[in-house]
Structure formats: C-alpha cells, structure tokens
Amino acid sequence: MKKLGLLVAAAALALSAGTAMAQKKQLVIVVKGLDNPFFEAINQGCQKWNSENASSEYECFYTGPASTSDEAGEAQIVQDMLGKPSTVAIAISPSNAKLIAQTIKTAAPTIPVMTLDADLAKEDAALRKTYLGTDNYLMGKRIGDYMKEALPKGGKVCSIQGNPGADNILRRAQGWRDSLSGQEGLTELKGEGGWTEVAGCPVFTNDDGAKGVQAMTDILAANPDLVGFGIMGGWPLFGAPQPYRDLFKPLAEKIAANEFVIGAADTIGEEVAIAKEGLVTALVGQRPFEMGYKAPTVMIDLIGGKPVEDPVFTGLDECTKDTADTCIQK
Template sequence: MKFKYLAITALSAVALYAGQAGAADKKTLAIVVKGLDNPFFEQINLGCKKWLSEHADSEYKCLYTGPASSADEAGEVQIVDDLLTKGVAAIAISPSNAPAMATRIREIAPKVPVMTIDADFLEPDRMLRKTYLGTDNYLMGVKMAEQAKALKAKGGSVCLQLGNVAAANINARAQGFRDTLAGAKNVDRLTGQNGWKEIEGCPVFTNDQADLANQQMSDVFTAHADLDAFILIGGWAQFAPQAYTQVTNQVMDKLKSKKLVIIAGDTLPPQTQAFREGRSHAQVGQRPFEMGYRAPDVMIQLIKGEKVDDPLYTGLDVCTAEAPGFCEKN
C-alpha cells in the first residue's frame, strides 16, 4: 500500500519551487525527508506549512520535499545534491541511509548550514552538520522496553520490526530497547538476558513500507504461535489501518489476554485508533509536527551564526492502558 499525498514528484517539486521562489525573491529553508509516502513525514510538512503561514513577510520560505518512496535512498541523496546545487540558504535532512548521505555531504562540502531532522548521521559523521532536531531515539527505545517489562515481567520471546538497515534513528531505538531489557550496554541481540530472547528470523526490516510491514507481522504470527511480544520500532504497519486490522484480527484473543503484546512507535491518528481498539498495548510517540515547525527557526539561527544547542530534542508521548494520555482523543 502506498500513500499518495502529492501529485507531483519530489524532483518536480524542487523545480516548481525554484520558479516560485525566484519570483517571490525568497531564500530557501529546505527540509528533505526520507519519503513522501510516509504519513509520519506529512506531519513535518504540516509543521513547515504552519511556520510559513505565520511568517508570510519573512525573507525565507520553508520547502518540504523528499523522494516519492521511502525506499529510494539514492533518490534522497540526489534531491539533496540538486537543492545544494540550485542554492538554498540552509538544509535540514532526515537521512534514510546515513552513511551514504554523509558521504555525499562530505564530497559537496556545502557552504550553507546543514542540520539533521528526525534522523541523524552516525557519530563519526556528525561534524558534517550543525545540529540535530528531533527525537532522542535511544530514549525512545528505552521507553518501549520499559513498557515491554511492565507487560511481561518475566520476559519472553520477542520480534523487533525495524526500517531501513542503515537508518541511524531506527537502529538507535533498537539499541535502547535491547540494552534496557538486557541491563547492559551495546547489546547486539537478546539471547535470554533477563528472560528476553529474539526469535529466529527477527529482526525484520520493512524498508519503511507499510504493506511489507503488515505481511511480516502476519508471517511472524503464523510461524511463531507462542510469541510473547512484537515490537514495531517504527509505526509502519499501523500506517495502513485496514491491513493492520486484518493482521491483528489473527491474534485478537492473544492481544486481549496479553499472551501476546504489541508495542509500537509513533502516535499518528490511525495508530491511536488502533490503540483504543486494543490492537496495541502501548504507543511511544514522537512529535513530528514540532520538528517541522521548529526547523525553519533553527536554520535561520544557524544562518545568522547564532549558537544552537546540539542536539535539540522534541520529546516523547507515551500511551498505555493505565495512562492513555495523548492517545485518548487524538
């Protein structure tokens, strides 16, 4: 299942903007996300648009773009390359493939400020950007592990569902999750620590595709009838609510009894609906709208040479049955 929020391609959006910006004589503050097919990033877009509506008289304009598909890592690198070639005042990047994007930024050596948003570069490459704006992803993994421990005090068998293999933010969440359950640092895999063990064939990688995420869940549930916990490190499967409903219908009795627990990342509307229906036991949500809304101001500070903290964390929202909080009405 693909999400089609825009009728034009990312590259044509860049070209279209170039003409509009020239006429308006606006300087470009570019936000480049992993893919326009992911509704999580649409929230960043809405934040960018909100900033734009409140700064109509500014000399700057917020541009949101990215490849049509979240699986197009090379396409994202090319868009960043094109934007920097055409000329932008500053750029905020959510790298799908962190090493590949860092390599290209190093080659281009742009003179304009570069920051990361939502996903960061790997630690050895962080000198290439001025700051990171987004989630403390390791902490997000910790929060998900805390919910797993609360629901399964004795541990159990678990499957982690991840995104792209080289996505630094997703991998940081997985690290926080594993370390917290194991009670140790830099754990590569749960092999029985404190009763937790990752099953054979997991983790699974969705490549940020909702249809693949749901198929993977279904396959795991079929192959491992005694699974104790399934962890959506990102919310991919829930972004396709109809398919997610069908998949969780397979195991609703287990979900109701908590023989099987599901913990998922993010709190977009279809996800909070799934939570209220008992199709997940906890949601740990990021704040993507805030990322998109704050990014232009951060870029302007960088352009002006002002001191900006690094990192800039946007916080988390945790929803549980006992404290539904953000998920109760959203």
C-alpha cells in the same frame, strides 16, 4: 481599454509577487520520502511556519523522493538542493546515514547543514550543526519498558524495523534491546533478561506498512510461542491499519491479559484508535509537526551564527488503551 489596462496591471502585480516569492531564501527540508504520513506532518509544520512568516525573507521548502525506499533519490535531491543558489540552509532526514554523509562530504557545503528526525552516524556528526527531533534511543527504550512491565518474565520476540541504514531506527532498536535485557550494547537478544529474538528477526521493511504486517504474519506462523513484537516505526499501524487489525484481533484477549505484548513507535494516523481498541500494548510517539515547525527557526539561528543546542529534542507522547484520549500533547 481601461479594463485591459487593469488586467495588465493585475498581471504585472501577480508576476511581481511570484518573482518576490521565487527570490526568497530557501530553508530546505529533505525527508526520506513523500509517501509517508509521518513526513507529511513535518510538511504541515513547515507550511505553518510559512503562513506565520509570510513577510520573511525566508521560506520553508519541503522536498524528498517519492518513495521512502529511494535512498539514492534522496541523496540526489540533497546534492541538488546544496547546489541551488537559493538554498541558504538545509535540514535532512537521512534514509541511509552513510550515503547522506558521503553526499555532504562530496558537496562540501558552505551553508548550515542540520539533521531532522534521523541523524547521521556518530562518527559523521561533525558534518552537521545540530540534530532536531526525537531522542531515538530513549524512544526505543520506552517501547521496551512497556513490554517488560507487561510481561516481566520475557519470552520470544521479534523487532520490526525500517531501513537497515537509518540511524534513528538503529538507535531505537538499541534502546529496546537495552531495556529488555537490562544490559547495554547487545546486538541480539539471546535470553538476556528472559528475552530472545527469534530466527529471521529483526525484519527490515523499508518503512512499508503492508510488508511489515506480512512479515509479522509470517513470524507468528513460524513461531507459535512468540510473545510479542517491538515495532520500531509505526508503518504497519498507520500504513496498513486494517490488515494490522485483522492480524491482531484474534490476539486481543491475550494482549489485554499481557500474555502477548506489542510496543510500537509513533502516534499518527489510526494508531491511537488502534490503541483504544486494545490491539497494541503501548505506543511511544514522536512530534513530527513540531519538527517541521521548529526547523526553519533553528536554520535561521544557524545562518545568523547564534548558539544552537545539539541535539534539540522534541519530546515523546506515550499512549496506552487507558490514556489514549489524553496522551497526545497539543
């Protein structure tokens, strides 16, 4: 009987603890898709914040659609989260900036809304309090800088992009073109600075690594005089590392001699190993863990009415074959 009483008491304690957790105010992070290692790094930062703030009245709650290609699914999750009484602030990485902006307008939230990793379009920026993440224009510019430094005379190139409605990718592509051309605002390279985008480019892959590798295979086959790729997200390298290696190992000597240049975004998964192998000219990486770790604190500041900078940039890590062992900031 005494043992039964102890079990009942333990069950009651567990139920109480579970109820207390359920009653926590949720600082929600909605990402483009749960199938992307980049966003899992954001989740790890979110969970690290939770582990360090177990006694807080708040918890970081991470969610998103199963696939990064599910724009409508992300918008529905944002709508659902904004309608939950437990949601007291939300950080969104918009897969489709216009769609998420419309979702926010329709929901007319009374809680703080911020963007994370990807921002809304400039004309919709008033819908959120701040943006936390990468300076995407600078990231694209640095990718272009590395390519231009390696091959100053330029040549025929192609950019590999993700979702055509993703503001962060579009800003990177603009920075990339501005760097290569030496001009601002071009939507296509037609010989400016010596650089020309070939037919069929940019290629939009919806963040699918295998699709990115296949696209580069096709572009190379159709353009034997191609001199490089600007990869605006690391999906082909971290999402399909072996197919990527298989495609570019035959070009390793040209890459080493700066006769073929590849500038790519991100430094996650096997990307740094690929850089060490000399199969990319340079990587310009983001800091997704830091985004996930900082987001709850920024949301709490917004709830409390504290001043928050807009934007809040998390910095870049730049890696080449020669710096790969020390390029990631801890």
